[in-house]
Amino acid sequence: MKLKYAIIFSYLYIIITSITACAQKKIFPSPANYDLNTPEKFTMTESLQEISGITFNNLKNDTIYAIQDEEGKLFFWQLGSRKISSAKFGKRGDYEDLAILNNVVFVLRSDGTLYSFPLSAKTESSINSKEWVNLLPKGEYEGLHADAKQNNLYVLCKKCADDKSSKEVSGYVLTVSNDSLINSSQFSIDVKQIQALTEKKNVKFRPSALTFNLRTNEWFILSASNKMLVITDENWKVKQVFDLDPGTFLQPEGIAFDSEHNLYISNEGDDLKNGNVLKFKFLNK
Template sequence: MLYRSTCLLCLFIAILNSHCTPPANGDDAYKSPDGYDLNKPFIIKLPVELDEISGVAFYAKDTSVFAVGDEFGWLYKIPLTGGKPIHKWKFSANGDYEDLVMVDKVFYVLQSNGNITAFTFDDQNRILTQQVDFPSRGNEFEILYYDPHLFKLTLICKDCESDKKKALTAFYFNLLNKHFDDSTSIDVTALANMIGEKKIKFKPSAAAINPVTDELYILSSINKLLVIADRQGNPKQAYPIDEGLFKQPEGITFTPEGNMIISNESAKSGVANLLFFKYNKKAKS
């Protein structure tokens, strides 16, 4: 599965022909990062089977999104072109799966305890799987993203025993030797200051690097925030998000052109969906 650029016009035609609905919030009440309008996404409804969609990864070769759900060990391929079916493959037993990254031909799926399941398809379309266990217990994760500059995956703690309210720990998974190696931290105090709070218990649920701006976008479903940081995790900007539109955002991915795709669980209200935000580099918030 080779990663290549895709025709932006074809993507928008595909989305407009798919099952889209107007945004939940008609008022432009929420500020947006440069290049985006967080108030006006294309909304793609998903079937009930994907009510607990979590991690997502854009696949440029045929304009689709790979996804995993929270519990059942299935990989889904969701086409963004109208009229095409969703495909799925069983990659593992039931578990608590939180995020998905695709690097070259290999999929990496994060479990909430930090374990990573890596798998790929052989020439006969059979799945080859390897699991790497996180070296310690008592941690909870929802985020796994790829940094191409480091050739490493990064896990950000949602709730780790060693963390206090002032910082969140991030751990690296080295793709060269398939081992966890270094760690770093995200300054939560700086984030609290940005939103006018003395302190905040930040619990992030999804993150990805924007390939156009080279910034790290971090979502928090609980805090209803979109945080933009540098690649080291230092917060630069923070944007409150509409809880009616972002009812439970659990995954984020980007197209090569910078278009942002966010997955929402159903959250016991309606169905799960994908929110597609067009990137316009000339637009300013």
């Protein structure tokens, strides 16, 4: 009889502890007009277990485009559909982000090499892509964004030789001109400004993706290793820093907006969890 009561007590303790833990789940602060605690989650298939960059063409959310960091393939599908199409553009490699500019796809490899090909080529099983080398200093790169108004690509260092990631992070502006890419200018993010807005100590900022919010004229910069979302003005002055819930953001590697101002963040999976794309609806408050 004593054993029976002991077992019942143990079960009750587990149930009460679980309920209490759920009730006390930490709510993480979010940017204005978004709630990072309540995403709509789209679970990825095995082919996109290691999804990294995501983007839309002209902000249209009828098709999402993505890469993963092992295969040189462009993936594209409608969110919610399990039918994912792909086209091969390069050899196996560490591909980190992508952007579409004037119907041309640009893909960033971690060593700073870029690949480009017409978006229309996605219907081909194998794409004849152009490789761009030695445009950027040696380093590790993960963030790429296209600015259609200025005809520019923005590339952000994750870890570059010239940077001290506890002080600043460098980025480069590549101008698309007459079917060529030109490294036209450089910018930097002051990590001390990030440090001043977070409780984390000795921040070494390692960004993994970036995108531009056309509604607010702000940069949204994601860091997987820091579990952090940094918002700057259009001139890279840090305005806000948001710590991300590690339970929701397993390994956030991609970020994008659509034409309705909805925010999307992609997460790589691991041995226990699938990769996913999280959608955060624009809340017009």
